Amino acid sequence: MGKWMNKTINPSVVPESEDHILIEDLARLAEGTADAAERQQLIGHLNRCRRCYQILQETLKDVSAETTLQPGSVPWWKTRMFYVLAASIVLVILIGGPLAIKHWTQRSPVILASLDLDQALKDILLEDDALKWEKKERVNRLVAALQQRGLEIKDLNLVLLSKPYYQKKSLFGPKEVLQIRIENKVAYLEVKEMDN
Amino acid sequence: MDPEKILSSIDLLAKIETVCKRRFSAENDQNECYVFVIDSLKADNFKRLRAFKGKSSLNTYLYALINSLVIDFRRKQYGRRRIPAGVAKLGKWAETVYRFVCWQKFTFDDAYDFLKIDGLYTGSYVQFIKEIEPIKKVPCRENPAFQSIDETRESALKNIDDEGPNPLEFLIQKLDRKKRIKAIKVIREMTAALPQNDQLLVRLVYGSDQSVSAAAKVIGLPASTAGKRLKNLLTKYREKLLAEGIREP
Numbered sequence A: 001m002g003k004w005m006n007k008t009i010n011p012s013v014v015p016e017s018e019d020h021i022l023i024e025d026l027a028r029l030a031e032g033t034a035d036a037a038e039r040q041q042l043i044g045h046l047n048r049c050r051r052c053y054q055i056l057q058e059t060l061k062d063v064s065a066e067t068t069l070q071p072g073s074v075p076w077w078k079t080r081m082f083y084v085l086a087a088s089i090v091l092v093i094l095i096g097g098p099l100a101i102k103h104w105t106q107r108s109p110v111i112l113a114s115l116d117l118d119q120a121l122k123d124i125l126l127e128d129d130a131l132k133w134e135k136k137e138r139v140n141r142l143v144a145a146l147q148q149r150g151l152e153i154k155d156l157n158l159v160l161l162s163k164p165y166y167q168k169k170s171l172f173g174p175k176e177v178l179q180i181r182i183e184n185k186v187a188y189l190e191v192k193e194m195d196n
Numbered sequence B: 001m002d003p004e005k006i007l008s009s010i011d012l013l014a015k016i017e018t019v020c021k022r023r024f025s026a027e028n029d030q031n032e033c034y035v036f037v038i039d040s041l042k043a044d045n046f047k048r049l050r051a052f053k054g055k056s057s058l059n060t061y062l063y064a065l066i067n068s069l070v071i072d073f074r075r076k077q078y079g080r081r082r083i084p085a086g087v088a089k090l091g092k093w094a095e096t097v098y099r100f101v102c103w104q105k106f107t108f109d110d111a112y113d114f115l116k117i118d119g120l121y122t123g124s125y126v127q128f129i130k131e132i133e134p135i136k137k138v139p140c141r142e143n144p145a146f147q148s149i150d151e152t153r154e155s156a157l158k159n160i161d162d163e164g165p166n167p168l169e170f171l172i173q174k175l176d177r178k179k180r181i182k183a184i185k186v187i188r189e190m191t192a193a194l195p196q197n198d199q200l201l202v203r204l205v206y207g208s209d210q211s212v213s214a215a216a217k218v219i220g221l222p223a224s225t226a227g228k229r230l231k232n233l234l235t236k237y238r239e240k241l242l243a244e245g246i247r248e249p
Helices: A003-009 A023-031 A036-046 A050-069 A080-105 A119-125 A136-148 B003-007 B010-023 B027-050 B058-078 B092-103 B108-117 B125-131 B133-137 B153-158 B167-174 B177-193 B196-207 B212-219 B223-243
Strands: A111-116 A158-161 A175-183 A186-194
Touching: A003 B108, A003 B167, A003 B177, A003 B196, A023 A036, A023 A050, A023 B058, A023 B212, A036 A050, A036 B196, A036 B212, A050 B010, A050 B058, A050 B196, A050 B212, A119 A136, A136 A158, B003 B027, B010 B027, B010 B058, B027 B058, B092 B108, B092 B133, B108 B125, B108 B177, B125 B133, B167 B177, B167 B223, B177 B196, B177 B223, B196 B212, B196 B223, B212 B223
Parallel strands: A158 A186
Antiparallel strands: A111 A175, A175 A186
């Protein structure tokens, strides 16, 4: 409310001797339900009487403020429920989002192992010269052998051998180890000779 | 209608609390206002509530009733102030300055402008500054509990910088002192000369910042018609101001 206009044009007199407008009539004026003739009379008084004018204009403000606050009078996107719902969704995304992303993007853990190349393992390696093992039986035998040696794997889809394995002729040859790297159900095998 | 039931309803108590909080900034006043309104509603076997005849909605009636009681409370609380003798002896202009500055918390500059508008002071601004020195020395209860008895003042101060959609206020603010005083006189005279309905329309919309639709309801017009009427009235104000040599800087 501007101070200048408020001071300039609002009624500044409170007629002491004059009867003020009845409260219910002021309420009817605020609601716009007074009839024409009566309204004219009341308006004439309002233009002169600061008290009645004050009650009217404060009542208009209060009713207007209350109407604005009523849930039915505001658009759905301005309701508290909408904001509560939106906040809930944001919270779910904030809390669950990283977990979901982790779940969907997390690669299966990489297993690294280095095993003494014993006869059982040698037998599996010597079965044929293939570097890419596609026979399910052979793969399953390797899985079982690895499980027996303590590796926590359930199954393998593929086994890739770095180079063909051949039995060493020397009984005193260097010690051999099987280096294994398992990732995404694919096992990468390499036989390495270790110094004694 | 059971007045006791109405008075004990959460809805009415919330209304009283809201209105008291809106009208008073000090918590103590808010609480006393709340008690005063409830006591007044109970008085004489709920006479004020029983006076409701059902011609308006109860909701609007209750707000109007609470507002009238809040005005009574303000007067009871602060009564009619007396101008200190040291100010009164300086004349009516000094009393007005004291009222504006001490009671209503306007600035001395504002007070000077209002004096000029009302023709209560004929001297220059420099002279005014000299002559208000004794007024400045008079004690004024400028403390947190101090309240103006002018019911419109408190809410006016809160929105003093709010230009809003009020072209007349905006214009007045932009003018220099001399032109402002002239413009206010023109607007006041023009408003007083308008038909009663138009007067109230302008007062509600430009004097009290009511919405056009709320003001239109009061004077019994559709909002669109009231909007057009206001537009025409603004044109008339502008023409008159231009004729007096006042234009937007």
